[in-house]
Amino acid sequence: MKLQTNSEQLPQDSGIQFNILEYPRHIVHxxxxxxxxxxxxxxxxxxxFEFDRLLISKTYVAEIGRKVIGFISLTCTEIxxxxxxxxxxxxPVNNFQSKPAxxxxxxxxxxxxxxxxxxxxxxxxxxxxxxxxxxETVGCRFLVLDARKDKIDWYQSFGFELVGTHENMMRExxxxxxxxxxxxxx
Ligand SMILES: CC(C)(COP(=O)(O)OP(=O)(O)OC[C@H]1O[C@@H](n2cnc3c(N)ncnc32)[C@H](O)[C@@H]1OP(=O)(O)O)[C@@H](O)C(=O)NCCC(=O)NCCS
Numbered sequence: 001m002k003l004q005t006n007s008e009q010l011p012q013d014s015g016i017q018f019n020i021l022e023y024p025r026h027i028v029h030x031x032x033x034x035x036x037x038x039x040x041x042x043x044x045x046x047x048x049f050e051f052d053r054l055l056i057s058k059t060y061v062a063e064i065g066r067k068v069i070g071f072i073s074l075t076c077t078e079i080x081x082x083x084x085x086x087x088x089x090x091x092p093v094n095n096f097q098s099k100p101a102x103x104x105x106x107x108x109x110x111x112x113x114x115x116x117x118x119x120x121x122x123x124x125x126x127x128x129x130x131x132x133x134x135x136e137t138v139g140c141r142f143l144v145l146d147a148r149k150d151k152i153d154w155y156q157s158f159g160f161e162l163v164g165t166h167e168n169m170m171r172e173x174x175x176x177x178x179x180x181x182x183x184x185x186x
Contacts, residue, residue: 010117016069018125021059023049027067033111040108044071057105060125062118070109072122074129077103079142079177101142101177102130123158131183141180146173159183 010016028044035041044059048071051057062070078098104126109118127143134140147155152162152174160176168174 015064017063021061031110043106069113070118072126073106075103075105077101099141100139101144104145143178145176147176
């Protein structure tokens with residue numbers, strides 16, 4: 001995998017730390033994206049703490065002091081297949097037509113801190129969490145997300161693939177996936 005879990009791109013003295021979102025410790029009201037109406041801004045300001053409290057999603061943040069400058073939210077899901085997943089010799093592994101997955105439901109970096117590698121680190125830390133902790137303790141085959149179209153190339157650069165159906169490509173945010181079996185065996 002190309003993803004690094006270190007923060008080589010970040011300036012040494014950036015003061016940026018990565019933690020689990022905590023109420024009331026974290027300051028979220030200053031978070032900004034170029035579009036003030038972006039639903040991701042609404043999420044971090046109005047919904048993230050509540051979704052955590054209700055066990056709907058867990059949010060991990062990049063912070064400076066207690067100020068949130070980036071975040072990624074994860075939840076459990078499943079993905080359905082028309083055909084079964086095959087093993088290395090092409091034989092179907094089992095008869096399940098849905099497979100367990102972790103979904104990246106939201107990812108954003110404050111516009112003032114973009115293009116410094118923070119998005120990549122949040123993604124890398126989620127990979128580590130899913131591969132080293134979740135997959136080790138609970139069945140979990142895929143990491144999935146709904147990608148904004150202008151971010152598809154970015155996700156592809158980390159190994160995510162598009163679900164290759166016409167229907168998927170017609171979605172406002174096409175579904176992308178990463179097969180953890182490939183990741184673990186690399
Ligand atoms: C997507 C997002 C989280 C990335 O965060 P980030 O911290 O800026 O990302 P990184 O710095 O780790 O990566 C940026 C690098 O990825 C590459 N990159 C950026 N956009 C890309 C794209 N569309 N395709 C391919 N590569 C891309 C560039 O090489 C860039 O590096 P550069 O500045 O040297 O050119 C951020 O742009 C963001 O919050 N956007 C608005 C909300 C959003 O679209 N969220 C995703 C919803 S699916």
